Amino acid sequence: MLEAQIKIKKVNEKAKIPTYGSTDAAGADLYACLEEDTVTIQPSEVYFCKTGIALEITKGYAGLIYARSSLACKRGLAPANKVGVVDADYRGEIMVALRNDSLVEQTIEQGERIAQIIFTPYLKANFELVEELDDTTRGVKGFGSTGVK
Numbered sequence: 784m785l786e787a788q789i790k791i792k793k794v795n796e797k798a799k800i801p802t803y804g805s806t807d808a809a810g811a812d813l814y815a816c817l818e819e820d821t822v823t824i825q826p827s828e829v830y831f832c833k834t835g836i837a838l839e840i841t842k843g844y845a846g847l848i849y850a851r852s853s854l855a856c857k858r859g860l861a862p863a864n865k866v867g868v869v870d871a872d873y874r875g876e877i878m879v880a881l882r883n884d885s886l887v888e889q890t891i892e893q894g895e896r897i898a899q900i901i902f903t904p905y906l907k908a909n910f911e912l913v914e915e916l917d918d919t920t921r922g923v924k925g926f927g928s929t930g931v932k
Contacts, residue, residue: 787902790839794876798835799894810849810899813879817893824883824891829863832879832897840871846900848879854897859885862898869900 784807791800801811815822816835824830840846848867855861863882879898883889891897921928 787841787844789841789902792837792839793835794837795833795835797893800836801900810901812851812896813848813877813898813900815891815893815895815897817891820893822891824860824881824889826883826886826888829880829882830891832881832891834877834879834897837874837876838869839874840869840902842871843904844871844902845869845905846877846902848877848898848900851896851899858889859883860889860891860897867898 793800795816798816799814801813803811813834813836816833822830822832838846846869848862848869850861860881860883863880867879869877877900881891881897
């Protein structure tokens, strides 16, 4: 398991520092930092939920914000953009665009776990314009072309 030092700053005194739910958890839980005790999100509504923290992510890494499975599967609350990307040069407050995909209103409480963040290295691409690409067995066959089972 790789480890990286991530500097964190509270931008709101009520903020909770991310935590890992278990020893081998890949994602660190992010917590809601609300102005009120609770916020209600209507069906199909997107709510930009503050976390009260800002991060200094190591250069060459990105923070990827994913849904918490229990929140997404049981209550229909997940990031609207499916996976949020926090770049290493971003220094603002981390927010999660929570979308309510359920048919009923959902309430988030102050300090509730709302998403998880995974830190991962990435490659920076140098794009080279060419006339042709190398041929492969699959070629240009798209969705479903490799079979269903």
